[in-house]
Amino acid sequence: MGDWLPEPTRAQMSLDAVLHALSDPHRRRIVAMLAADVEQRRTCTSFGLTLAKSNRTHHFRMLREAGVVRQWDAGNAKLNLLRVDDLEARFPGLHQAIVAAEPRIA
Amino acid sequence: MGDWLPEPTRAQMSLDAVLHALSDPHRRRIVAMLAADVEQRRTCTSFGLTLAKSNRTHHFRMLREAGVVRQWDAGNAKLNLLRVDDLEARFPGLHQAIVAAEPRIA
Numbered sequence: 001m002g003d004w005l006p007e008p009t010r011a012q013m014s015l016d017a018v019l020h021a022l023s024d025p026h027r028r029r030i031v032a033m034l035a036a037d038v039e040q041r042r043t044c045t046s047f048g049l050t051l052a053k054s055n056r057t058h059h060f061r062m063l064r065e066a067g068v069v070r071q072w073d074a075g076n077a078k079l080n081l082l083r084v085d086d087l088e089a090r091f092p093g094l095h096q097a098i099v100a101a102e103p104r105i106a
Numbered sequence: 107m108g109d110w111l112p113e114p115t116r117a118q119m120s121l122d123a124v125l126h127a128l129s130d131p132h133r134r135r136i137v138a139m140l141a142a143d144v145e146q147r148r149t150c151t152s153f154g155l156t157l158a159k160s161n162r163t164h165h166f167r168m169l170r171e172a173g174v175v176r177q178w179d180a181g182n183a184k185l186n187l188l189r190v191d192d193l194e195a196r197f198p199g200l201h202q203a204i205v206a207a208e209p210r211i212a
Contacts, residue, residue: 015207019129023122093203101121101197 002074005064010086013067018091021066022098026051026059031068032099034082041072041079068095108180111170116192119173124197127172128204132157133165137174138205140188147178147185174201 008014021027030047034040044060051059060080063069067086072079087095114120127133136153140146150166157165166186169175173192178185193201 015134015204016129016131019125019204023125023129025122028121091203091207093199094207097197097199097203098121098125101200 002072005071005073005078007064007070007083008067010067010089013086013090015091017066018068018087018094021062021068022095024059024062025102027063027068028098028102030059030063030080031082031095032102034069034080035084035095035099038082038084041081043077043079045077108178111177111179111184113170113176113189114173116173116195119192119196121197123172124174124193124200127168127174128201130165130168131208133169133174134204134208136165136169136186137188137201138208140175140186141190141201141205144188144190147187149183149185151183 008017022031026049029049033047034042044056049056049059060069060071060078063080064071067083067090069080070083072081082095084095114123128137132155135155139153140148150162155162155165166175166177166184169186170177173189173196175186176189178187188201190201
């Protein structure tokens with residue numbers, strides 16, 4: 001049981017919102033870790049972010065509301081995946097260029 | 107006569123600042139028009155931006171302070187050029203992916 005949290009459709013995704021979402025190093029870390037295996041669903045606590053819970057939640061919400069990640073609310077945890085097909089359809093090459101521009105994340 | 111306005115070195119450029127600078131449609135329009143001919147130097151008034159002068163100045167300053175454009179102050183006008191070699195060295199493919207993600211600008 002669970003629910004997908006609200007998100008923009010592919011057509012509703014805006015480059016303004018995506019670039020703003022990716023202009024933060026915590027959020028780029030999340031994207032880079034998801035991009036390393038696009039089939040994976042990761043919990044918000046699995047990214048090694050040294051942030052208070054409320055702050056962490058804020059970052060995931062910004063990514064979801066921009067259309068970068070999709071979130072499944074499983075009740076006791078949220079599972080995150082990268083919207084790689086939607087990103088590639090709307091902004092080809094963009095998330096790859098951004099992920100590649102930073103040192104490899106362990 | 108004139109002066110180059112202050113700007114970050116290539117090493118000082120940050121992905122945070124570049125992505126934040128490019129998260130605005132006016133600033134992406136400037137970058138797209140400069141990217142169409144990277145040899146050109148264009149005045150701030152030549153981009154067809156429907157903005158008050160102070161607002162226009164703000165956008166060019168954000169681009170310059172992020173390292174995206176270089177500005178030559180010729181006294182009666184500022185000339186702008188894209189720092190294409192620096193962008194490509196630091197963030198390969200990034201500005202091209204961003205420019206390509208939007209409808210062609212006339």
